[in-house]
Amino acid sequence: MLREERTERILQYVTQHGFARIQEIMELCNVSRPTAVRDLIRMENEGLLIRTHGGARAIRKTATFEPRHRWKESQHAEEKKKIAALAKELVEEGDTVLLDSGTTTLMLARELASFKNITVITNDIMIAMTLSANDDIQLVMLGGQRRKGVYSLIGPFAEMLLNQLNVDKAFIGAASVDLNRGITNSNIEEITLKKTILDISQRNILLVDSSKFNNVGFVKVADLDRIHTIITDGGIRHKDSLLEQLQEMNIDVRIAH
Incomplete structure (x- = not known):
């Protein structure tokens, strides 16, 4: 472990x-x-x-x-800030985006806080609070039960609402990423919600710092073929041939500097 x-x-x-x-x-x-x-x-x-x-x-x-x-939030904070800054460039006026719960997506929310004419859907209380002061952002908060220890809301109510929505881009976090085992997490509770997010989004964008690669967590979320874009930091270049292998899978890998 x-x-x-x-x-x-x-x-x-x-x-x-x-x-x-x-x-x-x-x-x-x-x-x-x-x-x-x-x-x-x-x-x-x-x-x-x-x-x-x-x-x-x-x-x-x-x-x-x-x-x-x-x-x-303190783990690999500088890398996460750079990843969030690069992810911001993928958000365009008129977009409907979904921000998964997590510290990197929270940093992305801070980058988006001054945007206009976008819709943001989230199950993260901190992300919602970050964006709530901007009336030019249409904010949709998914209801549910707070997962112990963090600020995310999970459960059937959030999943039911998600299934009624259409999303242009979903920004997703992960505990671990492995070429063979795909995206994995350390807890079971939010897996169904994450799978639903991947299903309803037109473009799935994975935000992970390079420390998450070549590791396997407790429970599987999805295979990497569900991901269109990965945004990470330069540490991925030191992961043997991982960058090239991801690109061979037709995943758009972007490196934040």
């Missing part, structure tokens, strides 16, 4: 239970005791939790999703 995936699992567990013992973390992430201890030390240094004798506890029970979101 990747370090980022372990961090998310531990943080989600501590968020839900308020406390986690070392043994519980070892079983949750299938790691040794030394690895679990190192993870807790690192996460405390990053301000995600507080270590205690024999485990760790949540920072605040009243707003427990905040540390998790802050941590995700």
Whole structure:
């Protein structure tokens, strides 16, 4: 299991239970005791939790999703900003676009905040808040249940509404991307919603920093042939022949500098 995936699992567990013992973390992430201890030390240094004798506890029970979101947004932040800036260039006046939940799409929303005459659909509370002050953007918020630990809304209500909509461009995030296994995520809860997004959009645009490549998450979202464009950072050039292989699959790969 990747370090980022372990961090998310531990943080989600501590968020839900308020406390986690070392043994519980070892079983949750299938790691040794030394690895679990190192993870807790690192996460405390990053301000995600507080270590205690024999485990760790949540920072605040009243707003427990905040540390998790802050941590995700801080990972590869500069690369994400560059990806968002390049993605903005694909949005044209009159477009109906869908922004998947996530930190890179949130940065894209900030880039779009001054646009006019576009429609934005999202299931992300933070994205909706970012765009809500601009009356020149028609904002459609998908309803549902907030997924624990983050700001996204999921569930049958969001999926039913999505199935009634037509979207020009969908900007999608992912936990991991692999040539053979495709797009994968670390949680099951939002998979159906992501699959529906891919189905209703005319053009699917994947926004991922290069650290996500050549990794496989817990559950599959889709094969890469569902993606028309990938926007990533220059680190992809150091992933052996990955860039060339993606281009051979007729995927338009754009590199943010």
